[in-house]
Amino acid sequence: MTEIAKPHLRPADPRFSCGPTKKHPGWSPEKLATALVGRSHRTPAAVQRMVEAYERTAALLECPADYKIAMVPGSDTGAMEAAMWSLLGPRGVDVFAWDAFGGRWAKDAEGQLKLEDLRTFIASGGETPDFSQAKPDRDLVFTWNATAAGARIPDTDWISDQREGLTIVDATSAAFAMELDWSKIDVLTYSWQKSLGGEAQHGMIVLGPRAIQRLAEHTPSWPVPRILQLHNADGTGVIEEIFSGKTLNTPSLLCFEDYLLSLKWAAKEGGxxxxxxxxxxxxxxxxxxxxxxxxxxxxxxxxxxxxxxxxxxxxxxxxxxxxxxxxxxxxxxxxxxxxxxxxxxxxxxxxxxxxxxxxxxxxxxxxxxxxxxxxxxxxxxxxxxxxxx
Missing domain, CATH: 3.90.1150.10 (Aspartate Aminotransferase, domain 1)
Known part of the structure; x- marks a missing residue:
């Protein structure tokens, strides 16, 4: 190999990964010393910290007051699959995909849920699909920012203000990093390991009033794994407790502490x-x-x-x-x-x-x-x- 002169100045931190991403400035493991490790996630102290995380999330994302937030297992994948498995079915579905993750939702809709009235619009290589094909009477599934393809939606004008269907949005690398148009979002999902540098395995789901109404009126015709269920045990209505600290499975309280630390850092930065x-x-x-x-x-x-x-x-x-x-x-x-x-x-x-x-x-x-x-x-x-x- 030909020897080429090296630059003199190195980045102070060489971590440029797209996920899990670099921790926020000033982070250190010592700052997690107050985590409730070894405690039950059902104890009032743990529940209080979960609720605090949801409240800080809503404030930082500038969510409308009538939207609800909860942690779900399985990172953004778990959150998206919980939304798709629980909400899709009563209407035709349009899936827009232009990277591996969007393609996964298209495959799930076709191969796992076997939706009969399904249209998929696929692009690759840094391109995006033809969003003008979206119809207001159909449910829309798409990623806000395709992490693997380096391309995002150009705007939200293609989503009708008079839409009848739901929008289910994978925003795992858009939340906290891009402006979100909440008037066009009914369900939003993301993971902690992207924009705030949190730990992996935990996903977040944000449900708007139209999605909550769908849960009350629609029971899926397919079996939904317990770990992804958003419906009550009788199959109707949303599990309200998940928005107040009752989780669908056992979370890591150490990871919750880390997420809270990130949210507090973001608030101090200026929101x-x-x-x-x-x-x-x-x-x-x-x-x-x-x-x-x-x-x-x-x-x-x-x-x-x-x-x-x-x-x-x-x-x-x-x-x-x-x-x-x-x-x-x-x-x-x-x-x-x-x-x-x-x-x-x-x-x-x-x-x-x-x-x-x-x-x-x-x-x-x-x-x-x-x-x-x-x-x-x-x-x-x-x-x-x-x-x-």
């Missing part, structure tokens, strides 16, 4: 506007480097649909872009190994389902200075790895 401003600064720092770098570009070519959070990049230098994907992935893996060896950048590889290239997290817990310092190291790794091709 949602401050989090969005951090994302803007981070994305601007990365965009400045991309704009002056000839070998890399955004996978999503449409700026209006480009994710500012889970930024996915592709190789564009002709001698590399012309290689097949296997060879391009070899380059990606070599770059990542070099960067990890130097402790300059960790986990900047794309999702396995995405094209070869890079993926950089620019969420609220990141620092713009670290992202600015990252660019020269990516240049170094690319030139060093390319010398073997």
């Amino acid at each position: 949602l506007p401050a989090l969005l401003a951090r994302v803007d600064r981070n994305f601007a720092a990365l965009s400045e480097w991309v704009g002056k770098t000839g070998w890399i570009d955004f996978l999503c070519t449409d700026a209006a649909r480009r994710s500012p959070v889970s930024v996915t990049l592709k190789f564009v230098e002709p001698e590399i872009a012309g290689l097949d994907q296997d060879r391009q992935w070899q380059l990606t893996r070599k770059m990542c190994a070099l960067l990890e060896r130097e402790n300059a950048a960790l986990d900047v590889n794309p999702h396995p389902s995405a094209p070869a290239g890079l993926r950089i997290w620019c969420g609220p817990t990141m620092e713009a200075d670290d992202i600015a310092a990252l660019g020269p190291w990516l240049d170094w790794a690319y030139q060093s790895a390319k010398s073997e091709f």
